[in-house]
Amino acid sequence: MTHRLVLAFALAATLTAAARAAPAPPLVDYHPSMGDLMTMAVQPRHTKLGLAGQARNWTYAAYEASELRHAFDRVAKTIPVYRDNDIAGAAANNMKAPLDALDAAIKARDAAAFTRAYAQATHGCNACHKSLEHPEVVIKSPVGSPYPDQDFRPRAAR
Ligand code: HEC
Structure with missing residues (x-):
């Protein structure tokens, strides 16, 4: 046997042993709850949209309004039915x-007009919470930013 062949066998044996010793852990399939989706995908967008409007940052507000709209599409796709209620419809x-x-x-x-529409949107959040038996979840317009690392002012004001 050549040295190279011996080396190849030794390597193969080592790899096989390693594969036996450490089987790959199964990937965890994470299913976010409605509360998770609200907290991570909906609430921050509502907050940031409010701050963008207060700062008159229309370019960013347009972006964030689109994010919020599409967040609801993804919520409805992830949880189409919540306690017998059709989420896309609600x-x-x-x-x-x-x-x-x-x-x-x-x-x-x-x-x-933004202030009026934002109040209407916030009312929509709360109306859905009431209709889905979560009247204790009350949303309001943000006061002050909880994001120390994001500048909500329009470019000209920076
Ligand atoms: C389609 C109906 C619906 C709409 C619209 C909706 N929500 Fe919710 N939201 C729910 C439901 C249902 C829950 C309760 C989820 C649970 O815990 O089972 C909830 C819970 C929440 C919570 C509680 C999470 C927590 O741990 O405190 C927050 C915050 C929230 N929603 C924010 C919002 C905001 C902001 C809006 C509007 C931009 C909004 N929601 C619009 C259905 C809705």
Whole structure:
């Protein structure tokens, strides 16, 4: 046997032993709950959108309004039915009109219209919570930023 062959066999034996000793752990399939999705995908977008409007940062507000709208699409895809309720339908009933009004206000760069539409959206959050038996979850307009590392001011004001 050549040295090279011996080396190859030794290597193969070592690899086989290593594979036996450490089987790959199974990947954990994470299924977020409705509360998880609200906390990580919906609430921060609502907060940031409010801060963007307060700062009159229309470019960023347009981005964040789109993020919020699409977050609801993903929530409905992830949890289509919550306690016998159709989530896509509930999201559309409560959020579509306010999100459309927000888009229009942002496009028009109209601060008063934004404030009205944002209040309407916040009301939509709470109406859905009430209708799905979670009236204890009460959303309001943010006061001050909980994000120390993000600048919400428009570019010209920085
Ligand atoms: C389609 C209905 C629906 C809409 C619209 C909705 N939510 Fe929720 N939300 C729920 C449900 C249902 C729960 C309770 C989930 C649970 O814990 O089982 C919830 C819970 C929450 C919670 C509680 C999480 C916690 O641990 O404190 C927050 C925060 C929240 N929602 C934020 C929002 C915000 C902000 C909006 C509006 C931008 C919104 N939600 C719109 C259905 C909705």
